[in-house]
Structure formats: C-alpha cells, structure tokens
Amino acid sequence: MRALLGVPTPIFLLVVYGLCPSMTIGPKEGWQVYSSAQDADGRCICTVVAPEQNLCSRDAKSRQLRQLLEKVQNMSQSIEVLNLRTQRDFQYVMKMENQMKGLRTKFRQIEEDRKTIMARNFKELKDRMDELQPLIPVLEQYKTDTKLISQFKEEIRNLSAVLTGIQDELGAYDYDELYHRVMSLETRLRSCMSKLTCGKLMKITGPVTIKTSGTRFGAWMTDPMASPRNNRVWYMDTYTNSKVVREYKSMADFVSGQESRTYYLPFKWAGTNHVVYNGSLYYNKEQSNIVVRYSFETGRVLAQRALEYAGFHNVYPYTWGGFSDIDLMADEMGLWAVYATNQNAGNVVISRLEPDTLEPLSTWNTEYSKRNAGESFMICGTLYVTNSHLTGAKVYYSYDTKTSTYEYVDIPFHNPYFHISMLDYNARERALYAWNNGHQVIFNVTLYHVIKTEDDS
Numbered sequence: 001m002r003a004l005l006g007v008p009t010p011i012f013l014l015v016v017y018g019l020c021p022s023m024t025i026g027p028k029e030g031w032q033v034y035s036s037a038q039d040a041d042g043r044c045i046c047t048v049v050a051p052e053q054n055l056c057s058r059d060a061k062s063r064q065l066r067q068l069l070e071k072v073q074n075m076s077q078s079i080e081v082l083n084l085r086t087q088r089d090f091q092y093v094m095k096m097e098n099q100m101k102g103l104r105t106k107f108r109q110i111e112e113d114r115k116t117i118m119a120r121n122f123k124e125l126k127d128r129m130d131e132l133q134p135l136i137p138v139l140e141q142y143k144t145d146t147k148l149i150s151q152f153k154e155e156i157r158n159l160s161a162v163l164t165g166i167q168d169e170l171g172a173y174d175y176d177e178l179y180h181r182v183m184s185l186e187t188r189l190r191s192c193m194s195k196l197t198c199g200k201l202m203k204i205t206g207p208v209t210i211k212t213s214g215t216r217f218g219a220w221m222t223d224p225m226a227s228p229r230n231n232r233v234w235y236m237d238t239y240t241n242s243k244v245v246r247e248y249k250s251m252a253d254f255v256s257g258q259e260s261r262t263y264y265l266p267f268k269w270a271g272t273n274h275v276v277y278n279g280s281l282y283y284n285k286e287q288s289n290i291v292v293r294y295s296f297e298t299g300r301v302l303a304q305r306a307l308e309y310a311g312f313h314n315v316y317p318y319t320w321g322g323f324s325d326i327d328l329m330a331d332e333m334g335l336w337a338v339y340a341t342n343q344n345a346g347n348v349v350i351s352r353l354e355p356d357t358l359e360p361l362s363t364w365n366t367e368y369s370k371r372n373a374g375e376s377f378m379i380c381g382t383l384y385v386t387n388s389h390l391t392g393a394k395v396y397y398s399y400d401t402k403t404s405t406y407e408y409v410d411i412p413f414h415n416p417y418f419h420i421s422m423l424d425y426n427a428r429e430r431a432l433y434a435w436n437n438g439h440q441v442i443f444n445v446t447l448y449h450v451i452k453t454e455d456d457s
Contacts, residue, residue: 068162198332198380199447201395204413207434207441211255214238217272217322217421218435220254224330224428225278232260239272239322239421240286247296265294266301270312272422272435273327277335277355284326287313291328291337291358305358307351309341316340316370320389320421325370331378332427333401338383340370348373350383350401366399366406373397375423377432379447384409389420413443 214237221234233254235246245263248254268286275282280302281294289310293303310326316339317324327338335353337360340346344365351360366383374386374393387396395411417437424433425445432443 199449200382201379201384201398201409201411201445202448203446204395204411204432204443205446206443207414207416207432207436208444209416209439209441210251211440212438213257213440214435214438216419216438218438219272219274219422219424220435220440221274221276221424221433222251222426222429223276223279224426226428234276234281236269236272236274239324240270241268243268245281263294263296263299265292267292270323271317271326272322273324273329273424275328275330275335275424277330280355282328282335282358284312284323284328286323289326289339291326291353293355293358303356303358307337307339307360309343310337310339310349311341311346311370316346318376318389319371319374320419322421324421327376329376329378329424330427331380331425333378333381336378336383338376338378346370348376348383348385348399350399352401362401364399364401364404368397368399368406375420377423377425379425379427379445384411386420386423391415391418393420416441 214235217239218235218237220236222232223230226232231250233248233251235248235254236242236244243265245265246259247261247263248258249260253260263281265281265283269283270286270288271284273284276296279295279297281292281296283292283294284290285292285304288306289312290304290306292301294300295302307326312323312325314321314323315325318327325339329336329338333352335355337351337353339349339351341349346369348366348368348370350364350366352362353359354361368385372387374389376383376385378384381401383399383401384395385397385399386393388394393415394413395409397406398409399406415436417439419437420434421437422433422435425431426433429442430445430447432445434441434443
C-alpha cells in the first residue's frame with residue numbers, strides 16, 4: 001500500500017514464520033496467511049505462516065561450505081594479525097639497521113686508535129650490543145610466521161580440493177536449469193500472492209488521521225478500480241442539501257487543500273454513504289430510494305434506478321440518522337447496496353448491483369436491524385456491521401453472501417473523535433476510510449486467508 005501522504009514506491013513485505021503453538025499444520029497441509037494493508041511505517045505487509053519444510057541450510061553440503069567459510073575467516077584474521085605485526089617489526093628492524101651501521105663506524109674507530117680510546121669504546125660497544133638483544137626474539141618470531149604461512153598454503157590447497165569436489169558434484173545441475181527453477185518459484189509465489197485478494201476480517205487497527213475539515217458529517221473516498229498512478233481523492237461535505245463534489249489529484253493535495261476540480265451534481269444527495277467505483281460516483285438521490293450513477297469523465301448521469309421497497313429519508317437509517325438509509329459500497333466482488341425494507345421488517349438487505357445499469361443481480365435478507373447498526377462495509381462479499389457510531393463501537397455482526405450465513409463477532413476498533421458518520425472499505429488500499437466527527441481518517445484491516453497448496457516433495 002502506498003504511504004498515505006505521498007506517492008513513494010509501494011513496498012510489499014512478505015514474512016514467513018515457522019509453526020506456532022496455537023496452530024498445528026502438517027507438512028502437506030495448506031499455508032495459513034495473514035495479510036495487512038500497512039504497518040506503522042506505511043508499508044504493505046503480507047504475513048504467511050507456512051508449513052515447516054526441509055530447509056537448504058540443513059543440507060550436508062551447506063554445512064560443509066559453512067565450515068570452509070569459517071576456516072577461511074580464521075585464516076584471514078590470522079593473516080591480518082601477521083600483517084600488523086610485520087609492519088610493526090619492520091619499523092623496529094629499520095631502527096636496528098641504523099644502530100648496526102653505527103657499530104660498524106665504531107669498529108673502524110677502534111681499529112684506527114685502539115690504544116687511546118680502547119676502554120671507552122669497548123664500553124660503548126657493549127651498550128650497543130645490549131640494545132640489539134631484543135632483535136633476537138623478533139627474528140625468531142619470523143621463523144614461526146614462516147611456518148604459519150606454510151600451513152596457510154597447505155590449508156588453501158586443501159580448501160581448493162574440497163571446493164573442486166563440491167563443484168564437480170554440483171556440475172550435474174545445469175545453471176540454466178537452476179535459473180528456470182528460481183523463475184518458476186517466483187511465478188508460483190506471485191500466483192500465491194494473487195490469491196490473497198480475499199479473506200476474513202480479523203482485526204482493525206489505527207486510525208491514521210489524514211485531515212481535519214468540513215462539518216461533523218461527510219464522505220471522502222478514492223477509486224478502488226483506478227490504476228496505481230491514479231490517486232485522486234473525492235470529498236463530499238455534509239449529509240444533505242448539497243451537490244458539490246471536490247476532487248484532489250493526490251492524497252498530498254487533499255491534505256494541503258490543493259483542489260483540482262469541482263463537480264456540481266444534477267441532484268442533491270442524501271446521507272454520507274456514497275462510493276466512487278471505476279470512474280463513476282454512486283449516490284442516493286435526496287428524498288428518494290433512487291441510486292444515481294454519475295460519470296466524472298462526462299459530467300453526466302449515466303444511470304439511475306430505484307431500489308424496490310427500500311426505506312429512505314430517515315425511515316431506516318444507521319444509529320446516527322443523517323438520512324443514511326441507503327449505503328452504497330464496493331469490495332473485491334463488485335458494487336453493493338445495503339438498505340432495509342418493510343418486507344424484511346426493517347432488517348438489513350444486501351443487494352449486489354450491476355455497475356452500469358444498477359440492476360440488482362442478487363439480494364440477501366438478513367436478520368439484523370438496520371436501525372441498530374452504527375455503520376457497515378463489505379469485504380470479499382461479506383457484510384460487516386458495527387453496533388454503534390459512538391465510542392466503544394465494534395464490528396458485531398457479519399453476513400457472508402457466498403454461504404448466506406451470519407455470525408456474531410467481536411472486533412473492536414478505536415473511535416478517537418467519538419462520532420463516525422461514514423465507514424467504507426477500499427479494496428485497492430486494503431483499508432477503511434472513515435469520516436470521524438469532522439476528521440478524515442483511515443483504518444488498517446487485517447484479513448485471514450487459507451491457501452491450499454500441493455505437496456512439493
């Protein structure tokens with residue numbers, strides 16, 4: 001996921017762990033995968049808990065190579081010590097050479113005048129000879145170093161022989177074949193990652209406050225179907241009596257307030273539950289159960305359709321009111337409408353819509369009261385409903401449209417500004433966009449995946 005306040009290169013981090021005590025997986029079973037939109041530094045994360053395999057580090061040849069590496073490192077350290085000592089002793093020997101030159105001069109003087117200065121010169125000669133005594137152990141040390149160097153030469157010959165043997169054994173593997181195997185593994189990894197598009201909601205973290213602006217109620221969003229280079233942000237302040245949509249070229253422009261374009265819709269909207277999907281804005285027309293599709297490219301309404309029996313104008317809103325009867329949203333599976341009807345006793349109804357014509361493709365009736373819901377959002381075809389819009393809210397209920405089953409869940413999340421009037425999932429960003437009491441914030445989501453893989457042994 002991109003960093004929220006700029007457009008740096010996306011980073012995708014794959015972390016592979018061993019088995020944990022709470023999860024026992026046989027070596028031929030599938031991977032357990034947790035993916036998360038971003039970490040604290042804004043990096044995209046996919047965490048994979050994989051079955052334990054025979055690692056290459058346990059191979060006999062790998063151990064042998066490590067032992068050889070340790071020998072080479074030890075030899076390198078010894079040679080380094082020898083080099084330092086040689087440099088030090090060379091200075092010492094140079095000093096001794098100068099002293100021996102002085103001795104030669106003294107011997108000549110003694111020969112020329114043995115009688116007059118014999119006693120004094122012999123004493124001075126003795127002192128000079130005493131100064132040469134420390135040179136003897138230095139020269140002896142060089143004998144030892146010579147032996148050490150001979151040992152190094154022998155070790156290097158042995159290492160070369162061993163490495164040659166290993167190379168001969170590895171010669172059976174063609175380098176092109178190894179390259180193709182690496183490429184095949186990379187392709188399989190990418191294929192595995194492509195399966196991480198959907199999962200079950202496990203955790204909501206954050207939020208990160210992007211900006212503080214507007215009234216207490218509103219909506220802001222990006223297009224989950226846009227290309228990675230298209231990072232436009234749309235901003236719709238208040239929940240009624242407005243037609244103005246503001247566009248920003250990037251998240252950074254949105255934060256700095258550099259508006260790029262303003263759109264004036266043909267109809268006012270109701271509520272805050274709008275969505276931008278594949279270049280069009282979908283919203284609930286004020287005082288009606290009509291869904292409008294508006295094209296940003298053409299500036300025209302491309303389609304509008306009434307949701308049959310859907311309540312509107314605060315008949316079946318979320319707990320905070322605000323004409324939030326009809327909630328339009330998008331996920332990995334497509335475009336959705338969440339609302340309530342008298343026929344379903346005011347409980348939540350889910351309809352998957354055809355994006356071009358707004359025709360309902362499938363509809364599910366749940367048993368969760370729309371008026372008791374704080375907000376809701378879709379992830380991978382599952383509707384998640386919060387129990388409140390205030391502090392202490394949590395995801396309390398989920399309905400899976402793939403199996404037409406529901407369950408009560410307990411996924412808390414932080415509501416720092418005490419009042420949420422818009423909460424929508426963005427499949428491209430793998431995050432929840434929220435309008436929190438005049439603050440535009442983003443929550444991170446963690447999804448749980450089960451991926452079945454074949455035994456590669």
